[in-house]
Amino acid sequence: MTEKDTDDTAGTWFDERDWELGAEDVAEAIEEASSPPPVVAVVGRPNVGKSTLVNRILGRREAVVQDVPGVTRDRVSYDANWLGQRFMVQDTGGWEPDAKGLQQLVAEQASVAMRTADAIILVVDAIVGATSADEAAAKLLQRSGKPVFLAANKVDTERGEAxxxxxxxxxxxxxxxxxxxxxxxxxxLLDAVIEDLPTTSEVAAGSGGPRRVALVGKPNVGKSSLLNR
Structure with missing residues (x-):
């Protein structure tokens, strides 16, 4: 293999067919970046089952789940799909009004998720009922102007529907x-959420921010040298 066959900084292409596949991948990445999927934030006070619901939406175990409050501290995004509609689902830490210390930072991350989502699922423990924290979150979400879906969790049987x-x-x-x-x-629940979701994220599309440019080309044509300039 000669020096012209490889380029350590840009991957390896051995023939024109490999190059064409690479171009298709780049085009797909650019299209995806310009049309980000909608974002659904899952919020609620600690220990109401947010991460369990996220895993159920994903159809796999991704979010960390334990039967103690405060396990999730940062908002984490996962790629999800329901009935052919792709979207990002954000798991968040427990949201509480007037939180202090670490819990305040967790609550701030949940608040950011609310602002940057296209739709929001508020998870409430149906067995416990509405608490003051749930009521505070509901008032905040009512002012958001975004689609909000109330998930009454822990209704394991029909008797719990009351x-x-x-x-x-x-x-x-x-x-x-x-x-x-x-x-x-x-x-x-997901049927209702998808019905109100845009095809692409309206929040991300209008958020501005830095633009990303892909520098592509065949091996050994000077991509890295151009980047260094």
């Missing part, structure tokens, strides 16, 4: 009774 109905008091419309642990009702 607990979910009581959450109408939060003023966010129809509560969606779900069991994130067992999957009950999650499909209906």
């Amino acid at each position: 607990d979910a109905a009581a959450l109408w008091s939060l003023g966010l419309g129809q509560p969606h009774p779900v069991s994130a642990m067992h999957g009950r009702g999650v499909a209906d």
